[in-house]
Amino acid sequence: MPKRKHPEPSTDAGPSEPTPSIPKLSTDESLRSLQESIVGAKASATFVCGGTIPIIEHPNPNPSDTESKSKSKSTLKASQAKSPPSHSPKTPSSRHIFWTKEDNTARRLNLPLSQTPESQPIDSSKERLKQLISDCEPATFGYKKEDILDPSYRNAGKLDPNRFACNFHPCEHGILENIEQILLPGLNNTEQNTLPFRKLSVELYKLNIYSGPNGVFRKHVDTPRCESQIGSLVICLPCQFEGGDLAVRHDGKEVVFNWEERSSDTIQWAAFYSDCEHEIKTITNGDRITLTYNLFVTEPIAACITQSLLDIKTLPLYGFLQDLLSKETFMAEGGTLGIWCSHSYPHTIERVNELLPRGLKGSDLALYAVLKALGIDTKILPAVLLEKYLERPEKWGELVGNKGEGEEDPEEEEEEEEPEEYYDHLNPKEEGGISEERPFDTFKPQWGEEWNRDELFIVHVGDALKGHTMDKKEMDENSKEKCVRLYGGNIAEDVTWIAGPRYRKAAHTYLAWGNESETDILYSYATIVAQVPPFKKHAKV
């Protein structure tokens, strides 16, 4: 365990946010304020960004007005993208979609329709648009590993990328660079390079058309196409429509992109992490044509482009923790902090150690990087909740938002490992739907309740992340013993837990005891575990 650093008075902590001062707080009070600070940092973390590119008749030297025009219902604003790099190409006056019909003949549509070449009457462009719509196939959505066609849930047309091409690429106008800076920032400080430099790659996924009066895609979470997928990008091409707001949510926050006003003459875009719930409100009129892309985090790149990295010391959380650690009253004997990750990761895949911590998102990334930068031994580890709550079923209600006694067995409710699409439709009575899939969503643990340690759960923290395993024969052991065998590690009696469990993943499948043999699943959560060393007065940075 490293020695607790005794930081110098913070001179370079945050440019705007003053470092909160914590005079003589007991460890418990300090932990409470730490929890507030971490939860606060999570609340202000970014999970989505977007922007606008006007289509102009004549090339403009600075064409990419990427200022976001999204409307936010919460206090959070959609992150504003910066100006494009100087090498950004000139904006073409219009965009072309080329596509093939079933008989393999090719067609072309110019957008915006108002910029139809003079040689071509506008009516024939409108006719082309109709043809494009009718050449699309009905768009399905994934539910329980099946493709479902249900226009009351998703009413749209689609073309797969092998049937169309468009003279647009998200690298133009610096869109990808802007997304990278916001969703995949390099975090660094002068002393320590805490994370390898990361880059985004992008892959075209579909062309979709949502047409009035009933085009819609109700709330869902995109299915990641592979483990390194970190998000989705939507490019809305210039074509007039009304309605069709895109609402993106994470952790109780919502950002709404209202694209109707500028739909006829601009390209508008939004990018968000894959675990964000989102929906497209009803398109009441016109045609909303989008290109969707999958965003992946690439292999680590050795070279660091230092000037583009965000300085960790400018994060308010850095100053706060630095100050806390300089107080002798804070965890004087040292101890372990455990923070449940607020984003979903494929943390039980075979190659998990290639993907984490590299693929950390938003607030998890910031917290991990801050702890590392402060010299705290920090790891991403799996945590398993052992079923102590089964002995106290009346306590379960408190966890799932005071649902009261006699509720269904939470294990049964939570059988799926991913939040599902289509839940709202299938469970119309369940307000919000999502709480059924993620029972912890509504639970806000308060420091001091010690809910997970003594009363409700025993948390087992593994020694390292590892891929999903399977026992093909019955083992004579209880869950605790199983965890120790699979993960090493120990029952984490002395971990101070912050925030609450969110996204679990199947970690181990095994044959359960019973009259008939059936398989059971052990789930784990990704957590950030930090070993705070004991305070040593003489320990200087």
Ligand SMILES: O=C(O)CCC(=O)C(=O)O
């Ligand atoms: O078109 C949009 O705004 C989003 C589309 C979407 O959510 C999807 O294709 O999964």
Ligand SMILES: [Fe+2]
């Ligand atoms: Fe989606």
